Amino acid sequence: MLGDTLCEGSQVPTGFFGRLVTLMKNKEPEKEAQLHEDLTSELQKLNDYLAARTTPGSYLAGDRISDLDCQVLPKLRHVEVAGRHYKNYAIPSKLSALKNYMKNEGCDVFKNTCPADSDIIWGWSKFFT
Secondary structure, three states, X not given: OEOOOOEOOOXXXXXXXXXXXXXXXXOOHHHHHHHHHHHHHHHHHHHHHHHHOOOXXXXXXXXXXXXXXXXXXXXXXXXXXXHHXXXXXXXXXXXXXXXXXXXXXXXXXXXXXXXXXXHHHHHHHHHOO
């Protein structure tokens, strides 16, 4: 299970998902900008990890998708889809290592198991009714 900052004993930063939840639950407009920054800061940690890793391949543990990727990629998809839809949040283009990693969403395993954007949006709708 994903922790707040590490994923299953590895050094992969995953605190971004907790920051997304905080942003999504926020009802105070004056806090939005800071919550966007907090989320970007956590995504920057993952970007830095991806940029610095020495493992060959485009996945977290090498050239094949792993359980770790199956935990991280869907959460990034939620950031991308729900963050954009409800909170006008876009993952900054300056996070190039993260953007490249997210291209792995095109693999068959991910494509065949990922919910549709409309399902992700519906899943977060409880915070916006």
